[in-house]
Amino acid sequence: MKDTFSNANFPKTADGRVYHVGVKQGEVANRIITVGDPSRAQKLAEWLDKDFPIFQHSSSRGFFTLTGKYKGVLVSIIAIGMGLPMMDFFVREVRAITDGPLIIIRFGSCGTIGKGHVGEIVVPRGSFSITRNFDYFLDGGDEYGxxxxxxxxxxxxxxxxxxxxxxxxxxxxxxxxxxLKKEERPYILSKVVNADSEIYEMLQRQLLLHLPPDEVHTGLNASCDSFYSSQNREDENFTDNNKGLIKSVIDEYPEAESLEMETFMLFHLAKCSTDVPLTRKTQAVVKNRMNKNECLNENSIRAAALMMVFADRKTNEFVDPSQVDHLESVVGQVVLDTLISVKSNEVCVKSEKLLS
Ligand code: R1P
Ligand code: URA
Known part of the structure; x- marks a missing residue:
């Protein structure tokens, strides 16, 4: 039977379940790994402690949540599917049903436009977005902007x-x-939002214990609003005006390394996350600080990411499934080890209350 939701502003069931991710207070830990593919979530769950029950929930909107313990610490692994809006649903709805700081690491896949090769790893220091400028396709321009x-x-x-x-x-x-001026071109590149610097460095250190240094890349990630047009793929069935997009991305951001579809939204929402409910601040103060691009220093979410390179956009090589299996095992443990090593007293205290 379908659940009944109330409050159109932020719909929840009577017992507090959120509308899309489908979880409620006590079902998600404050330390979270988010992935795209549910099978990657299952694979990570193989490393969870066997002597602690694993909570599982599949939502009707495609979110899959697993909560258990890793080396004695409560963690959640949440598969969200693909794209910027799915990351937005996940971050906001999980934030709404948890207390205290959240630590979120995205473990995804990507294409490389930088130094990387298929089967290697990117740990981005920050991410920008590449979004289709819908109005451009009304007004017209040439294929190169x-x-x-x-x-x-x-x-x-x-x-x-x-x-x-x-x-x-x-x-x-x-x-x-x-x-054309930047804002008139067919694709809009945003400014960069940084990953949490401590978690970013920890991920690199942990990875280098398991992988050769030339297989671990840093630099910048771009999160795109399409796997196709805004990632410079050719599609003869549509007018995309994306010839030369990768070149212009590299001209603007020479450090650009990876293209995928979610990380920017995670970093952006972490940067916009407030510790104190907005009603307790004046809207004007918050707006003013956002306008000045100042970090709200009470961010309640800390976020970082790493991606397996599945596609080499320079050579057109694509990953073999056997490589994915191997990478998910090696890197999966690195992500879990990093997740539980991030120091946050409050996270530890709050987590203990969960699932008890
Ligand atoms: C596209 O194939 C998907 O793969 C990447 C992209 O961000 C997009 O979601 O990440 P995941 O492997 O985590 O889904
Ligand atoms: N994910 C993406 O978004 N793009 C790629 O090329 C590979 C994985």
Whole structure:
């Protein structure tokens, strides 16, 4: 039977279950690994302590939660599916049913546009987003983010020395076409939001105990709103105007290493997370600090990420399933070890109350 929810602003059942992730207070730990694929979550769960019961919940919206103990510490492993909105559902709904600081590590997969190769690992120091500029596709431009030739106005100010303003017989202009302003281009690149620096460094240290240094990459991640268009994949069935997108990403962010679809939202929400309910602050103070891009220093969520490279976008190589199996085992334990090593007294205290 379907559950009944009340409060359209933040729907919950009478016993406090959230609408999409489907969990309630006491079912999720304050230390969380989030993955995309439910089978990756199951694989990680193999490392959980055998002498402690494992709580499991599959929601009707595709979220899969496992809570148990790892080396005696309460942890949750939550599979969220794919994309920025799924990360938003997960972070907000889990935040709503937990108390105290949350530590969240994303263990995902990615494509590489940097130094990495298939089967290697990326631990990003930060992430930006690449999103499709829907309005561009109404107004038009060329495939590379320049204004369309037919839009070029033949004014003196458009002319470079030595150019004429005559149109050719075919109607094409030889006027220099302007690179569109950033906000007018087909894909919008955001600023970078950093990972929690302590967890980022711990992940690298732990990984280097198990993998050669040249297989562990840092740099920046880009979270895209499509696996296809905003990751510069060709798709003849749609107008995507994404030729040269990876090149312009690297021009803007030479450190760009990986493309995937969730990490930016996790880092962004961690940065926007408030410790004290907003009603206890004046909205104006919070807004002012956000506008100045200042971290709200009472963030209740600390987040970091690491990704297995599944696709090499330079060579077009794609990962073999046997490599995935091996990587998930080695790296899965690294993520769990890191998750329980992050120091947070409050997290330890709060967690003990769970599932008791
Ligand atoms: C695309 O195939 C999916 O793989 C990556 C992307 O972020 C996207 O979700 O991550 P996961 O393997 O964690 O799902
Ligand atoms: N996940 C992505 O989002 N992109 C890739 O190329 C591989 C995994």
């Amino acid at each position: 320049y204004e369309s030739a037919e839009n070029v106005k033949e004014t003196e100010s458009d002319l470079k020395p030595g150019r004429t303003n005559k149109r050719s017989n075919t109607g094409e202009t030889n006027l220099p076409r302007k690179r």
